[in-house]
Amino acid sequence: MDKDCGMSYTLNTIGGRWKPAILYRLIGGKMRYSELRDSIPNVTERMLVLQLREMEKDGLINRIVYAEVPPRVEYELTEKGNSLKPILKSLSEWGVKNRD
Amino acid sequence: MDKDCGMSYTLNTIGGRWKPAILYRLIGGKMRYSELRDSIPNVTERMLVLQLREMEKDGLINRIVYAEVPPRVEYELTEKGNSLKPILKSLSEWGVKNRD
DNA sequence: CTGGATCCACGCTGATACTG
DNA sequence: CAGTATCAGCGTGGATCCAG
DSSP states (O other), rough: TTTHHHHHHHHHOOOSHHHHHHHHHHHHEEEEHHHHHSSSTOHHHHHHHHHEEEEEHSSEEEEEEEEESSSSEEEOOOOHHHHHHHHHHHHHHHHHHHHO | OHHHHHHHHHHHOOOOOOOOHHHHHHHOOOOEEHHHHHHHHTTTTHHHHHHHHHHHHHHHHEEEEOOOOOOOOEEEOOHHHHHHHHHHHHHHHOOOOOOO
16 A cells, blocks of 8 residues: 555545535535534434544544534634545545446 | 545545545555555555455456466556546645645 | 444455366 | 365344333
């Protein structure tokens, strides 16, 4: 593994089961936890949280906790996450064109 | 799942354990089975064949069998596979820049 | 409202041995 | 040379229930 490591690294950070769906929605801007959950069909809370945590760890998204009652948490793309936008769009467009 | 399906589809077709490495090499042009095997460290023949077969099924690569003795098989990107080139390069570059 | 904890099944992956 | 067959292991992902 030499330079293809770059591809592998990128694929690993955006390639989780639900990450595409999450990323796709966050491109549109900040979203609450419940908004994400309700806008992604079939995702369980467990999986949503797991994938959000991973992307947070990878520096792709920010987790913003408001010290309120009731609790409110919002997620948004970081600068690093934002730098993926063109790639994400390319991936989406290629997929739409090439699936039957 | 709506439009993010495009991303998911693309990620599924290029996201296998060894597909990045294979694709990366085939960008450089046609290659023989043994060349691929020898140029990808740690890949087993089983995994190499599995991933090649999947990509062939997905129409990303062509498998060219020469009716010779000794046997010779070459792999190359199809037009569909070639249309991934810019995406593959973006993925690689982003990965190289953003891993530490 | 936003998660955490636990338990479990399935699929991908890998090692090894064999073949047209 | 270019694969196929078989079996085993592990991790990812999922259901369900519980909590600050």
